[in-house]
Amino acid sequence: MDVNEPTGGLEQSPEFVQDLEGRYRLDAIFEFATWAATAIAIGVLAWLLISVLIDGLGTLDWQFITSFPSRKAERAGILPALQGTILLMVVVATFSFPLGVGAAIYLEEFATDNWFTRVVEILIGNLAGVPSIIYGLLGLTVFLRLFSDITQGPTILSGGLTLTLLILPVVIVATRESLRAVPDSTRLAGFALGANRWQVVWSHVLPAAMPGVMTGMILALSRAIGDTATLLVTGAAAFIPFSPDGFLSRYTALPIQIYNWASRPQAEFHNLAASGIIVLMAVLLIMNTTAVVLRNKFQQRS
Amino acid sequence: MISNSVSEDIATDIALKAENVSVFYGSTLAVKDVFLDIPRNQIVAFIGPSGCGKSTILRCFNRMNDLIPGARVEGRITFHGRDIHDKSIDPVELRRRVGQVFQRPNPFPKSIYENIAFGARINGYQGSMDELVENSLRGAALWDEVKDKLKESGLSLSGGQQQRLCIARAIAIQPEVILMDEPCSALDPISTLKVEELMQQLKESYTIVIVTHNMQQASRVSDMTAFFNAEATESGGKIGYLVEYDKTVNIFQNPAQKSTQEYVTGRFG
Ligand SMILES: Nc1ncnc2c1ncn2[C@@H]1O[C@H](COP(=O)(O)OP(=O)(O)O)[C@@H](O)[C@H]1O
Numbered sequence: 001m002d003v004n005e006p007t008g009g010l011e012q013s014p015e016f017v018q019d020l021e022g023r024y025r026l027d028a029i030f031e032f033a034t035w036a037a038t039a040i041a042i043g044v045l046a047w048l049l050i051s052v053l054i055d056g057l058g059t060l061d062w063q064f065i066t067s068f069p070s071r072k073a074e075r076a077g078i079l080p081a082l083q084g085t086i087l088l089m090v091v092v093a094t095f096s097f098p099l100g101v102g103a104a105i106y107l108e109e110f111a112t113d114n115w116f117t118r119v120v121e122i123l124i125g126n127l128a129g130v131p132s133i134i135y136g137l138l139g140l141t142v143f144l145r146l147f148s149d150i151t152q153g154p155t156i157l158s159g160g161l162t163l164t165l166l167i168l169p170v171v172i173v174a175t176r177e178s179l180r181a182v183p184d185s186t187r188l189a190g191f192a193l194g195a196n197r198w199q200v201v202w203s204h205v206l207p208a209a210m211p212g213v214m215t216g217m218i219l220a221l222s223r224a225i226g227d228t229a230t231l232l233v234t235g236a237a238a239f240i241p242f243s244p245d246g247f248l249s250r251y252t253a254l255p256i257q258i259y260n261w262a263s264r265p266q267a268e269f270h271n272l273a274a275s276g277i278i279v280l281m282a283v284l285l286i287m288n289t290t291a292v293v294l295r296n297k298f299q300q301r302s
Numbered sequence: 303m304i305s306n307s308v309s310e311d312i313a314t315d316i317a318l319k320a321e322n323v324s325v326f327y328g329s330t331l332a333v334k335d336v337f338l339d340i341p342r343n344q345i346v347a348f349i350g351p352s353g354c355g356k357s358t359i360l361r362c363f364n365r366m367n368d369l370i371p372g373a374r375v376e377g378r379i380t381f382h383g384r385d386i387h388d389k390s391i392d393p394v395e396l397r398r399r400v401g402q403v404f405q406r407p408n409p410f411p412k413s414i415y416e417n418i419a420f421g422a423r424i425n426g427y428q429g430s431m432d433e434l435v436e437n438s439l440r441g442a443a444l445w446d447e448v449k450d451k452l453k454e455s456g457l458s459l460s461g462g463q464q465q466r467l468c469i470a471r472a473i474a475i476q477p478e479v480i481l482m483d484e485p486c487s488a489l490d491p492i493s494t495l496k497v498e499e500l501m502q503q504l505k506e507s508y509t510i511v512i513v514t515h516n517m518q519q520a521s522r523v524s525d526m527t528a529f530f531n532a533e534a535t536e537s538g539g540k541i542g543y544l545v546e547y548d549k550t551v552n553i554f555q556n557p558a559q560k561s562t563q564e565y566v567t568g569r570f571g
């Protein structure tokens with residue numbers, strides 16, 4: 001197309017060279033590029049999912065979920081690992097929610113902006129990227145040795161507390177982001193009515209930030225639930241032929257059990273590992289759904 | 303605490319008094335040497351070009367500047383004769399007595415009812431909450447429009463209704479003074495008119511200080527008008543100051559200062 005022609009059917013000043021066709025082409029190219037990126041991401045995920053389902057569905061039945069591990073593949077089950085993971089998540093959620101949200105509230109709402117809080121902010125950001133094995137070693141020192149009187153050694157409590165350390169930075173960062181997204185006008189409105197900072201935060205800022213906090217919390221829990229290295233270092237056992245009887249019980253967890261089966265030479269155990277992955281994903285899905293339901297509840301209330 | 307001095311106030315009939323007030327943001331002087339008396343049950347308008355410190359001075363009266371890191375207020379501000387920076391005066395109590403309505407309507411993202419109940423509850427209101435909510439909404443000329451949807455979010459209202467909800471929220475805690483910082487600048491002309499009418503009613507019970515960019519609004523609603531301006535400094539900044547403060551008729555028809563005359567007649571940059 002001749003660019004000096006009036007484009008788009010309208011009279012055009014000669015100072016504007018309207019290459020409409022070129023702009024639309026660029027638009028189409030860009031749309032295709034983003035579409036391709038999405039397709040590749042989904043494709044890889046689907047492939048992963050399908051191969052896990054093909055390998056694992058055959059051995060996934062009620063008996064698998066309700067049985068203890070065994071040296072014989074056809075009798076082995078995942079019950080203690082599933083129970084261990086659920087109890088671990090209870091510990092992690094119980095500690096990381098108040099600690100993480102509390103720290104974020106302090107840093108974002110109470111602390112004045114000075115070099116100290118800025119250093120803390122950078123440190124927390126970096127901590128979120130530290131490999132989980134390092135947290136495992138920290139947990140080994142702190143919870144298994146230093147506080148062994150309380151945690152009773154390699155128990156669900158010490159594993160859960162170590163996982164709490166692991167995800168605390170993520171919870172703090174996510175909570176701070178959602179607190180920051182609450183407009184200042186909301187805070188000012190509260191202060192102008194004679195509220196003090198705590199009343200403003202508790203009644204208005206935190207409820208407004210809650211959907212974001214829940215999202216961050218669930219992302220963090222998803223990281224914790226799949227983490228293997230931390231638990232290996234803090235002494236989750238590979239073979240637990242009994243149900244944990246509390247938070248001070250020895251335990252195993254889903255990723256540990258999956259890792260254990262996957263590293264055996266026999267192919268039957270590989271199928272069990274795939275079944276275990278399906279169970280793990282189901283737990284994740286239930287957790288995410290709960291979070292979405294909770295989040296919608298918060299959004300409706302506000 | 304503050305109420306001890308009510309008798310003193312009746313004698314003077316001055317609600318708020320600024321004496322030689324200067325405000326700094328960090329090391330920058332923003333407004334200097336302001337002397338100003340706000341009489342009871344009157345509407346005082348602050349006018350002047352942008353950035354001359356109208357909002358800054360307004361925020362001094364309920365100590366909202368305390369919340370801005372680095373902001374510093376010098377000089378003396380008295381509320382019923384009591385220095386509001388005195389240690390015996392708690393900013394939380396002061397803000398119950400001197401309420402504020404902001405430029406953009408900022409209802410809480412909660413129900414209409416809860417928007418009004420919150421301030422009352424935190425300030426220890428003991429009476430019937432339903433009554434208070436109704437009376438406050440009536441006082442803000444909003445009751446008839448919202449009485450059937452008190453449980454709905456304050457954000458579901460139109461901009462003008464939201465601003466009246468903010469006014470209702472402010473009067474619910476029974477303040478004596480209401481500070482309004484350009485309360486109509488985000489509203490359409492009809493909503494603006496409603497808020498202006500409302501201000502005339504509120505004047506019976508409250509003292510009102512309003513910042514406005516709208517010259518007609520100042521002349522329509524206010525009894526007293528303060529004209530602020532800013533002077534350039536050598537370093538390229540500007541410092542706000544109070545040019546003239548008088549009865550609104552005088553400011554608009556017979557100002558003492560030439561710059562006031564130029565500003566109110568629109569012959570000003
Ligand atoms: N929070 C703040 N921090 C730093 N400077 C400010 C702040 N608020 C206002 N200022 C400065 O103070 C001066 C007066 O501002 P303001 O009171 O908002 O003026 P007005 O309301 O008359 O437009 C301006 O130069 C502005 O840049």
Ligand SMILES: [Mg+2]
Binds near residue numbers: 356358483
């Ligand atoms: Mg202003």
